[in-house]
Every structure is written in structure tokens, then in C-alpha cells.
Amino acid sequence: MKNLFSDVETFKEALQTEVSAQFGRDFEDAYPEERYLALTSLIRNQLGYSWKATKKSVAEHHTKQLYYFSMEFLLGRLMTSNLMNMGVYDVVRQGMKELGMELHDLEILEADAGLGNGGLGRLAACFLDSLASLNLAGNGNCIRYRYGLFKQEIVNDQQVEKPDCWLRLGNVWEVWKPQHAVQVKFGGTLDAYMDQYGKFHSTYHPDFVVKAVPYDMPVVGYHTLTTNTLRLWDAQVDEESVQADNLNHYLNAVSALTANVYPDDSTNEGKELRLKQEYFFVCAGIDQIIRSHLRINPSLDNLSDEVAIQLNDTHPVLVIPELMRVLMDDYNYNWDDAWNIVTHTVAYTNHTIMSEALERWPQDLMRNLLPRLYMIIEEIERRFRWEVDRAGMGYRFGEMSILKDNQVHMANLAIVGSHSVNGVAKIHSEILVNDVLSAFAALYPDRFNNKTNGITHRRWLVYANPQLTDLLKEYIGDSFIRHPDDLRKLERYVDDSELQKKFFEVKRQRKQILADYVKETLNIDVNVDSMFDVQCKRLHAYKRQLMNIMHIMYLYLRMKQDPNFRIQPTTYFFSAKAAPGYKLAKEIIKLIVKVSNRINSDPQVSQYIKVVFIPNYSVSIAEMLTNAADVSEQISTAGKEASGTGNMKFMMNGALTLGTLDGANVEIVEQVGYENAKIFGLKVDQIEAIKRDNSYDVWRIYNSNPKLRMVIDSLTNCTWSENPNEFQLIFNDLMLHRDEFFVLADFDAYLMAHNEVAGWYADKPAWARAMLMNIARSGYFSSDRTIREYAEEIWGLDEVKFTEKQFKEFELSKEDYLLASEPLEV
Ligand code: 26Q
Secondary structure (H helix, E strand, O other): OOOOOOHHHHHHHHHHHHHHHHHHOHHHOHHHHHHHHHHHHHHHHHHHHHHHHHHHHHHOOOOEEEEOOOOOEEEEOHHHHHHHHOHHHHHHHHHHHHOOOOHHHHOOOOOOOOOOOHHHHHHHHHHHHHHHHHOOOEEEEEEEOOOOOOOOEEEEEEEEEEEOOOOOOOOOOOHHHHHHHHEEEOOOOOEEEEOOOOOOOEEEOOOOEEEEEEEEEEEEEOOOOEEEEEEEEEEEHOOOOOOOHHHHHHHHHHHOOEEEOOOOOOOOOOHHHHHHHHHHHHHHHHHHHHHHHHHHHOOOHHHHHHEEEEEEOOOOOOOOHHHHHHHHOOOOOHHHHHHHHHOOOOOEEEOOOOOOHHOOEEHHHHHHHHHHHHHHHHHHHHHHHHHHHHOOEEEEEEEEHHEEOOEEEEEHHHHHHHHHHOOOOHHHHHHHHHHHHHHHHHOOOOHHEEEEOOOOOOHHHHHHHHHHHHHHHHHHHOHHOOOOHHHHHHHHHHOOHHHHHHHHHHHHHHHHEEEEEEEEHHHOOOOOEEEEEEEEEEOEEEEEEEEHHHHHHHHHHHHHHOOOOOOOEEEEEEEEEOOOOOHHHHHHHHHHHHHHHHHHHOOOOOOOOEEEEEOOHHHHHHHHHHHOOOEEEEEOOOOOOOOOOOHHHHHOOOEEEEEOOOOOHHHHHHHHHHHHOOOOOOOOHHHHHHHHHHHOHHHHHHHHHHHHHHHHHHOOOOOOOOOOOOOOHHHHHHHHOOOOOOOOHHHHHHHHHHHHHEEEEOOOOHHHHHHHHHOOHHHHHHHHHHHHHHHHHHHHOOOOOOOOHHOOOOOOOOOHHHHHOOOOOO
């Protein structure tokens, strides 16, 4: 194997050759795009060797493999993180310098792979990094959307959606695999009969057939040989199946299938195309799993010994009936044996508490689109009912049934057909077991477990914040890159004034990078010595961006009234996309932007407060925001945020959490202690009690709280817009629809919490200490920890095996890889 990255000279020569070969030009004359494409193809080709070695080893040793089925993978940019994981970043950076260019100038040419909405999609991406880095065989299965989630622009103070053409320069990381194409069939009719032995036979006449064609992307681990696969399925015409009379209709239908990511609006509109997408990547993914299993095994009997399938929420839950269909119809298994294989292979992760967000499909739609799967679901339901009756729980069958109210309840199907069901943070898993899914938990107590989310510290710390990484290395070495718990070694130094000073310098550099971006893109001047307070995440009522902006409105109104009322200079950052059809969310964005315009142009107030709404929140924007923050806003209504993962990214970069006791915030305070975070607001049980007593009275709060009244009145008295009806929807939501997410109830506590944070921030040594403590205790939230738990407790994965010789060949040191974490001296 030839390593083109072994030293700077070899690399430079290889790159120049690649540019000439691909584009017929000298490096000096090539366009930046051409240089980018040449560099990335070199990297991609180099990865081919470790990719091959991984595939071979897995097949030879029958290493158990995970398939992570997810409708979303929010990868972001890959070039630099691949270089870092391969351990050749410095060689490449130096080589580029010697060729007269900054690597960074090529890095920014890469489009974010934005194949997802938010937390769930980014979690899938972090998991891929940890799987490969821990030497586990874990593959992703998803759709090759031609457009990512929409791009957001702000026009006339409002969100406008534009297409996200992430494939503009192509996708250099992918490898097209036309030889592995699979037919996927929809609709039509099923002729079924029983033979004399009672065995079921059917002939299917679909009315829509497409070809699923895979594109494979290599997923590199950090300084390991393991290179896994993310398989993205594209839909192509199936020439044999086109019906001549409706060619155009057919072509449009094929093209629509993989056009774009569905935006999550937390309501459940049963859109047929979405269901088609779900079946499309499920059917193709299952077909691939079966074929690759049978290449090295005589039968499917031992499938669950070599394959684990994890369902990222219910979106891929059709895996369960589809695998049943294949086992029974194509491989002649009887129901019980097939069911045994399916339930031992499949596991399900729940990411939602809100019942209105649980996935359901109209039964008619499912029956018409997937007739054979629908029959199988009916049979699953029939047998499940027996099981429930036998267990003496018939009286609770209504809560658990899959088919009811003319709908298919996907979460219930997922639970019945899996051997493991997990929530994504302690509090979330408890709510599932004690409340939302309590009937299931009583029926299947051993099936339920928790896997608190994590993030890859390699992207969110090492890659996104090289300044902080260098400082950490200076104090505690670099073992934390492989063993994130080693960040604890920093605890020894949290009171070291030299470190505190250096840390503030790093923070200021990160603030400057963000401020420069804001100046360049929005032409807003930001004071880097102000406190940076950041809330960036999807816009949802339950996440309460509204409460945040209402607090800012209050501060503004107070300052205008009272020249003696002044605050610690603060810049409030927001970044959030609203689903295109989510009216209230869009109104909240408009409110934030209008308040920001008013405040930023007010000469009295803007020295103390600036408000910045950064458009088009994405992985790349998150990489700038999370490490520039002083304060991390995690203020969802208690009981509503399953976990949150942004909270972890902020923590790892030293920001203090200002948050409610919700999702993983609970575990963040558990790690850092109440003295190193600011927790406020109603807790889950208090909110439950208010709901139970039906005692929430927004008008009483309004009438008794003049501060809040002033803010609410300002929504409709032309303070922020000439049109008094501009924010009627928001007013109505709070005052007429009884403020579902308790903004009014938590408002005062939130004000006080902000006050205390401002006081704290003024005490530099205390503030620095708390920030450093947050970094030191963030190791728990590495997705390495999460993935280890999944691998040991759910999937049963062993490491991929490589020989000494292979390690040598790849210039990796096996000792280095195996090096255990040094004992902690805290
Ligand atoms: C469903 C049907 C039709 C169209 C869209 C959808 C859809 C798409 C995406 C429904 C939900 C999503 C995404 C949900 C999500 O991101 N949930 C978040 O998952 C994170 C990772 O576990 C948690 O940290 C967050 O708390 C949770 O909100």
C-alpha cells in the first residue's frame, strides 16, 4: 500500500499529479474548486485501503456488525475531520502552505452534508464517528437526498426557505455501487392463497417499482484502521417496470422519492411521500443485509449473531414487517422462527415524549401502499393481543395496540418487534417507563433501558475549537482525545490563575471569530467583551425561544423607562430553523428579528444589549456558536426535551448551562454540581401537578406581574412593529390558548436566574473556575461512552480484528491504540 500522506514532499507531489491528471492543469493554474476536488479524491482513495481491510476482517472473523437505520445523518463537512482522524492533518496543512495556500480556504468550499433536521440526525453522525473510533463495525443506512434540509434566509424579517444544493460540487466521498441495486415495490395488489399444508403463498403485482442504487461513504475512525460505511440510497428508474402509458408521471414519482429531507414540525401529517421514503430505504437496506449475510453464511438462522439493527426513532420501523416478509416469503421461514430472528436483531430508540409527535399512519394509506407489509402488521397485532391477554394485561391492550383509530401506531409496532427500547437521557427514559409507555414497561420490564446521548468530542472540541484543544494539551496532554474522561485531569488546575487567564484569551479568540462572521454576513458590530449568551436549536414552542426573547424585551423596556437600570453588557445570539408549515415558530423568528433590529439601532440600549439572529443554523454554524458562548440557554419546559445534545457541546467548550431540569441538563448538573450551572424553573412533577389540578391561570399571572404585563402588552401596542396585529398569534398562544409550555409560569424565575448569572460573570476567577469545571466534567457526554453502552448492553459487538502486520502497513501503532487511559490524578 502506498501512503501518499506519509510526508509533506510525497503529499505535495501526489496532489500536483492528481490535479494534472483530473483537470489537465498545473496546480498553480487550477481553480480552488479543482484543488479541493483533487485533494479530497486523494484522501478518499487513501481510505480505500483501510476500508478494504475492515471489510475483509469483518467477513473473515464473522465480526458482529451494527446497522444504524436512520432517515437522517447530519454530517456537516468531512474533509478536515477525515484528515484529523487519519492522523495526516499536519502533513496536509504544511504541504498546502508550501504550495502557497491555506487548507482552510479549501475547507470552506465543502458544503455541509445537511441530511437531517437537528438532534436526531446529528446524533447519528456522532455515533458513526465513535463506532469507527472504538473499532466497532457499525454502518449507517439512509437516503441520498438530492437536497438537504432547506437553507434559511431572512427576508423582510421573516424566514424564507431556499433549496440546499449540497451536491453542487458532487460528493467526493461517495462511491457509486450500481452492481448492488435493489428493486423496491409499492402499491398494487396481492394474490394470496393457502396451500394444503396451510402455508401462505402470494403473488404481488405492484403498481410502482423503483431501483434503489447505493452510494457508499467511508467513515474513518480516529487513528484506527476501522473504516465503516454509510450507505445512502438513491432512487433510479427501473427500466423493466415502466408502464409505457404514464412515463412522465413515473419519472416524476421516482425523482420525488429522494428529493429532500422532510422537515420535522412535530405534528403528524400523514404524507404519502414520507411513508414511501421510509419503506424505500428500509427495503433496500434489509436486502443488502440479507445478501451480505448469505455471502458468508449458509442460512439466515444465525442472523442475530452477526447483525444488530438499531432503529433511530420510529422512522425506519418498517424494518420489522419487512424482515418478516423476506424471511417468510423469500426464505420459507415459519412465523415463529422468523419472529424470533427479527426480535433478536432489532432494537429501537425513542427520541420523543410529546404524544402528538409520535408517528402514526392512516391504515388505508399503509394498506394501499404496502399491502403485504400491512397483512404482516395485522398478524403481529393479532398475536400480540394473545400475548397481552395471556399475561393478564388485556385491560391495558388499548394503550398498546398497533392498529386503532384507523391508524398504525409506529412506536407500538417498534416496541413489540424489538428486544430493546431505550430513551436518550435518564429523565426521558424514566418518563417513558413511568408514564408514556407504562403499559409496555409492565408487560416487558426487561426490554426498557436508558442510553444517555453523547457527542463526539473529536468534532465538537478537537476539530471545532483548536485553540482550546491546544491549551488543554499544554496542561493535561492529549490522552483525552482517545479517552475523554481524562478531561478530568483539568480539575487540578481550575483555580490556577495562569490557566484561567489563558482560557479567557482562548474564549476571546473564539468570540472574535464569531464576531467577524456576524460583521461580515449581517454587518452587526458585536463587542467581544460582552457576555455571549446563545440559544441555537430548532425552533419549537417547547424549547421556549419565546421566553428568551421576552426576557430581552423586558430588559429593553426597563432601560427605556429607567436611565438607572443598566445591565452587564450582553450579546444574545439566536439561531434556529422553523418547519415551513409551523406558523407560530415562524412568528417567533419574526419577533426575534424585529426586536433585534429595534434594540441594535437604539444608541442608548445597544451599548448594553445586542441581539443577533444568525440565519441558516447548521453544523458549520454550530461549530462557531457553541465554543464562543459564555452562557448556554437550555430552557425547554421540564419534561419535553428528550435529551438535547447542544447542551453537551456548550459544556465541553466551557459555557455555563442556564437551564431547566429537563433532558440531559439533569445529568449535566449531576456531573458539575449545582454550583457550576444555573438551574431554574418548574420541575416535571410540579408541571404535572399544575396540569392535574387544572390550576394554570395565565390571566392571574398577567394581572399580578407588572413586568410580564409590560412585555405582553408590547406585543400588541406597536412597540416592535407598526402593525398591532403582527404578533397576534403569539399573544393568542400565550393568553388565549393558555400557554401550553408554561412561559409565563417560569418567566420570573428565568429573570432571576439571568440576574444571578450576570453577577457571577462579573466575578472573573469564579466564572473561569466554573467554566473549566464544565470542561473537566464533560467527558461523560462523549458519544464514545454512549456507544460503548449500546455496544455492550444492546448490540453485543466485539472489536474489529487487525493483525500486527496490518497495523504496521498502515503506520499505526497498535500499542498506541491499545494504550489504556492513564490513572487519574485529580
Ligand atoms: C416525522 C414524520 C414526518 C416528517 C418528519 C418527521 C420527523 C423528523 C425528524 C420527526 C422528528 C424528527 C427529529 C427529532 C429529533 O431531532 N429529536 C431530538 O433527538 C435528539 C437526539 O436524541 C434529542 O436530543 C432531542 O431532545 C430530540 O428533540
